Amino acid sequence: MNSSKAQSEFLESESLKSESIVGGDTAWLDRSFAWFLQIIALAAIALLFWMGSVIFKQAFPAIKTFGAAFLTSQDWDVSQLQFGALTYLYGTVVSSAIALFFAVPIGIFVAIVTSEKFLPAWVRSPLGFLVELIASIPSVIVGLWGIFVLIPVLKPIQLWLHNQFGWIPLFSTETFGPSMLVAGVILAIMILPTIAAISRDVMASFPSDLRTASMSLGATCWEMIFTVLLPASLSGIAGAVILGLGRALGETMAVTMVIGNSDLISASLLDSGNTIPAILANQFPEALDELHIGALMYLSLILFALTLAVNVLAMFIVKIFGFKHQ
Amino acid sequence: MAFFDRQLTKPLPLGRTLFSYGMSAIAVLSTALALMALLSILFEIFRQGLPGLKWEVFTSLPAPAGETGVPSGFGNAIQGTVLMVAIAALLSVPLGILTAIYLSEIGKTSATATIVRFVMSILSAVPSIVVGVFAYAVIVLATLFNYKGFSALAGAFALAVIMLPIVVLSIEEALKLVPQQQRFASAALGANSIQTTFKIVLASALPSITTGVLLAVARVSGETAPLLFTALFSQSWIENILNPTPSLSVMIYNYSGSPFPEQTQLAWTASVVLLGMVLLTNLLSRLITRKR
Amino acid sequence: MSSPNSPTPSLATSSESDLALCARSVDVYYGNRQVLEEVSIDVYPGQVTAIIGPSGCGKSTFIKVLNRIGELESNMRVKGEIQFFGQNIYSQRVNLNRLRRQIGMVFQKPNPFPTSIYDNVAYGVRVFSRPSRAVLDDVVESALSDAALWNEVKDSLKKSALSLSGGQQQRLCIARALAVKPRVLLMDEPCSALDPIATLKIEELIRSLQQELTIVIVTHNMQQAARISDYTAFFSTDESQVGRLIELDSTAKIFGSATHSRTRDYIEGRFG
Numbered sequence: 001m002n003s004s005k006a007q008s009e010f011l012e013s014e015s016l017k018s019e020s021i022v023g024g025d026t027a028w029l030d031r032s033f034a035w036f037l038q039i040i041a042l043a044a045i046a047l048l049f050w051m052g053s054v055i056f057k058q059a060f061p062a063i064k065t066f067g068a069a070f071l072t073s074q075d076w077d078v079s080q081l082q083f084g085a086l087t088y089l090y091g092t093v094v095s096s097a098i099a100l101f102f103a104v105p106i107g108i109f110v111a112i113v114t115s116e117k118f119l120p121a122w123v124r125s126p127l128g129f130l131v132e133l134i135a136s137i138p139s140v141i142v143g144l145w146g147i148f149v150l151i152p153v154l155k156p157i158q159l160w161l162h163n164q165f166g167w168i169p170l171f172s173t174e175t176f177g178p179s180m181l182v183a184g185v186i187l188a189i190m191i192l193p194t195i196a197a198i199s200r201d202v203m204a205s206f207p208s209d210l211r212t213a214s215m216s217l218g219a220t221c222w223e224m225i226f227t228v229l230l231p232a233s234l235s236g237i238a239g240a241v242i243l244g245l246g247r248a249l250g251e252t253m254a255v256t257m258v259i260g261n262s263d264l265i266s267a268s269l270l271d272s273g274n275t276i277p278a279i280l281a282n283q284f285p286e287a288l289d290e291l292h293i294g295a296l297m298y299l300s301l302i303l304f305a306l307t308l309a310v311n312v313l314a315m316f317i318v319k320i321f322g323f324k325h326q
Numbered sequence: 327m328a329f330f331d332r333q334l335t336k337p338l339p340l341g342r343t344l345f346s347y348g349m350s351a352i353a354v355l356s357t358a359l360a361l362m363a364l365l366s367i368l369f370e371i372f373r374q375g376l377p378g379l380k381w382e383v384f385t386s387l388p389a390p391a392g393e394t395g396v397p398s399g400f401g402n403a404i405q406g407t408v409l410m411v412a413i414a415a416l417l418s419v420p421l422g423i424l425t426a427i428y429l430s431e432i433g434k435t436s437a438t439a440t441i442v443r444f445v446m447s448i449l450s451a452v453p454s455i456v457v458g459v460f461a462y463a464v465i466v467l468a469t470l471f472n473y474k475g476f477s478a479l480a481g482a483f484a485l486a487v488i489m490l491p492i493v494v495l496s497i498e499e500a501l502k503l504v505p506q507q508q509r510f511a512s513a514a515l516g517a518n519s520i521q522t523t524f525k526i527v528l529a530s531a532l533p534s535i536t537t538g539v540l541l542a543v544a545r546v547s548g549e550t551a552p553l554l555f556t557a558l559f560s561q562s563w564i565e566n567i568l569n570p571t572p573s574l575s576v577m578i579y580n581y582s583g584s585p586f587p588e589q590t591q592l593a594w595t596a597s598v599v600l601l602g603m604v605l606l607t608n609l610l611s612r613l614i615t616r617k618r
Numbered sequence: 619m620s621s622p623n624s625p626t627p628s629l630a631t632s633s634e635s636d637l638a639l640c641a642r643s644v645d646v647y648y649g650n651r652q653v654l655e656e657v658s659i660d661v662y663p664g665q666v667t668a669i670i671g672p673s674g675c676g677k678s679t680f681i682k683v684l685n686r687i688g689e690l691e692s693n694m695r696v697k698g699e700i701q702f703f704g705q706n707i708y709s710q711r712v713n714l715n716r717l718r719r720q721i722g723m724v725f726q727k728p729n730p731f732p733t734s735i736y737d738n739v740a741y742g743v744r745v746f747s748r749p750s751r752a753v754l755d756d757v758v759e760s761a762l763s764d765a766a767l768w769n770e771v772k773d774s775l776k777k778s779a780l781s782l783s784g785g786q787q788q789r790l791c792i793a794r795a796l797a798v799k800p801r802v803l804l805m806d807e808p809c810s811a812l813d814p815i816a817t818l819k820i821e822e823l824i825r826s827l828q829q830e831l832t833i834v835i836v837t838h839n840m841q842q843a844a845r846i847s848d849y850t851a852f853f854s855t856d857e858s859q860v861g862r863l864i865e866l867d868s869t870a871k872i873f874g875s876a877t878h879s880r881t882r883d884y885i886e887g888r889f890g
């Protein structure tokens with residue numbers, strides 16, 4: 001060994017010489033570290049409950065005043081302090097339904113294109129990446145695009161729908177641009193990456209020998225997809241769709257910017273409307289009266305509960321029916 | 327019928343062939359539609375926004391409505407976005423790292439850890455506007471240091487709540503990638519659990535942790551809904567984090583519906599800047615993990 | 619440490635506190651499943667003790683009991699008594715960090731930290747103290763020299779440890795363990811992931827370290843045990859899948875004229 005003087009002095013020193021294996025108890029250090037971390041983690045859990053209880057507390061004046069009738073009333077009059085959620089609940093549900101109508105089929109097709117071998121891998125993976133890129137564009141920017149591009153583009157289509165199919169209640173009114181339909185389309189664009197990406201992962205995890213087995217029996221690629229792949233991936237895709245729904249229900253900016261913000265319930269999708277997030281965005285900055293704030297909080301609570309239920313459902317579907325094909 | 331068909335060269339029945347081609351066409355069309363939306367958004371932002379991108383937009387305040395020909399910009403909004411995202415990161419990253427350490431090093435598969443993970447994924451799905459409402463109730467409606475009302479602090483708090491679950495879940499994944507063997511090697515040299523966690527586990531996971539944090543930063547930089555009625559907006563430079571504070575995203579929203587073309591122009595230009603910030607952060611985070 | 623370095627020391631003469639390690643009736647369980655029963659072993663200071671036996675008989679488990687690292691990895695429970703130079707390592711008052719610093723360990727697969735070569739070796743020292751740079755430099759150099767790695771890496775101490783070859787990585791792990799001056803070094807099949815030349819280097823290394831260190835090495839390679847060890851312990855399982863110590867004796871005895879027929883069968887390649 002080539003130990004120098006400095007080293008041998010160091011080795012003689014307290015720190016390295018101790019031959020005893022007892023004493024200087026450090027186990028308490030490990031234990032307190034574990035406890036400390038556990039407390040932090042529990043605080044993170046508490047955050048969710050804190051959020052729920054704070055919103056509930058603020059909503060309480062409105063809950064006490066309006067009770068369950070809040071859900072079925074269409075009144076929303078700030079000057080009279082009369083509040084009801086139905087208009088916004090309706091708008092939220094309908095715009096999200098339109099979004100699913102467009103985003104589910106397109107999302108599944110995108111997932112098929114990016115997971116199956118129609119295209120070479122060097123095309124597929126950038127494709128998937130690009131579609132997922134949509135998710136990282138701030139929604140206010142999508143909304144800006146919606147105002148200046150999507151509304152003008154969809155206007156002739158909306159007029160045409162009214163002219164040709166005006167006898168169907170869904171298209172019974174003339175549009176002036178912003179509408180429930182536009183809001184649904186913009187939501188569809190925003191939830192498309194969620195549905196496409198998760199469905200793609202589900203399909204990609206489908207064992208390739210089962211694909212081959214089906215195709216070796218003479219099925220064409222698409223027959224294999226419809227008879228084997230999609231049925232087997234159903235629960236995963238359902239989870240993806242419900243997660244997408246959760247996003248659509250709570251999406252605020254882009255919808256607020258293109259839905260027209262009018263408090264009416266209309267059968268026509270070409271009419272303007274309003275959603276819970278949109279009314280929150282519009283009225284919170286100016287809300288002063290306790291009951292007005294309470295009513296807005298009540299709406300938030302409903303939205304909170306709605307998205308919570310939807311997301312828990314999605315998680316359970318994925319968990320119970322299994323995300324991976326085993 | 328196809329069952330008795332033994333001729334390999336004979337084409338499939340017309341129905342099956344049409345079905346195949348039709349489906350392929352629909353699939354390609356759907357994908358093209360999705361891409362078109364993306365490209366149209368990107369194209370339009372740059373087409374409308376780039377012409378307004380001059381140095382003065384970074385250094386000036388927005389000109390009063392209707393005034394043209396004077397320097398106009400959104401320096402204060404950039405300031406506000408950066409400030410609030412920074413405070414949000416300072417609040418949520420330490421808490422997120424500690425929670426993630428709990429999940430990967432201590433809790434593992436225990437019931438508590440499972441519940442923490444579940445709550446974190448629920449929290450990440452709470453609409454950002456609801457988080458804004460929460461911050462409004464907790465901070466805007468309260469009186470802090472004799473200040474009451476809209477503030478950068480309220481906005482940052484909302485952003486921090488949005489960041490936390492993203493940070494926790496991504497850092498836990500990063501920590502789990504550190505091989506168990508390295509933890510044992512450290513313990514076998516006499517290190518205690520704190521030393522092992524900080525000197526070995528966190529140190530080796532640092533690139534992926536940075537990636538996770540940057541992705542969360544990118545995500546919240548573009549948030550608007552939680553800032554609308556927490557930070558609100560302001561036309562001046564930031565002096566106090568307890569005052570109303572502008573941000574790029576809220577500015578884009580406010581000016582998007584403006585009747586004054588120069589304000590709409592400012593919204594487009596701000597979109598280029600915001601999108602650039604978000605995409606660059608995204609890209610940076612990918613590069614960090616790629617390099618290793 | 620005043621033990622004879624002869625190849626066939628006497629088994630009977632040492633008292634317990636003279637022994638580097640002394641296990642008495644050790645039972646080990648994973649959860650409710652028992653994997654070792656009634657293992658009693660003496661490890662003589664300054665000697666190399668090899669542990670051999672069919673795979674799954676609990677060799678790794680036993681070696682992980684000796685520095686109490688097993689309880690960190692999994693739900694391992696240990697009954698019985700183990701003494702380290704006369705001190706009971708399963709006593710309540712034992713400081714695990716001090717214990718593990720004195721009983722170093724080298725793992726089956728090289729597991730350097732993803733830091734520089736220098737920082738790998740310095741890690742253990744830094745855990746316990748804050749020596750000056752000059753002292754640390756000396757410690758690192760001498761540990762790397764002891765591990766026969768210094769000449770290969772002295773110009774690239776700042777390079778990542780992961781850039782080394784497998785054999786170099788394993789010697790780095792040995793250097794890392796030596797840097798904190800342990801009194802015992804535990805090695806769990808340290809060569810099983812290495813090529814023959816790297817294996818030979820490590821065997822030479824073990825031989826040279828034995829001068830001042832007590833080594834316990836698990837190996838599945840019987841020639842290796844015969845080449846490098848002074849004592850050999852043979853473990854085996856019966857039908858119940860519980861591992862037992864069959865025989866512990868000087869290596870010459872075990873490989874020459876083992877007492878138990880099962881040991882002889884195993885060494886001659888007749889398993890079962």
Ligand SMILES: Nc1ncnc2c1ncn2[C@@H]1O[C@H](COP(=O)(O)OP(=O)(O)O)[C@@H](O)[C@H]1O
Nearest residue numbers: 648653672673674675676677678679680691692
């Ligand atoms: N962490 C663990 N949990 C449960 N059982 C284990 C664990 N590690 C090892 N075992 C079991 O203990 C027995 C002994 O394993 P081991 O000590 O690794 O044997 P060896 O090293 O001799 O091959 C084996 O039957 C193995 O399956």
Ligand SMILES: [Mg+2]
Nearest residue numbers: 677678679807
């Ligand atoms: Mg083993």
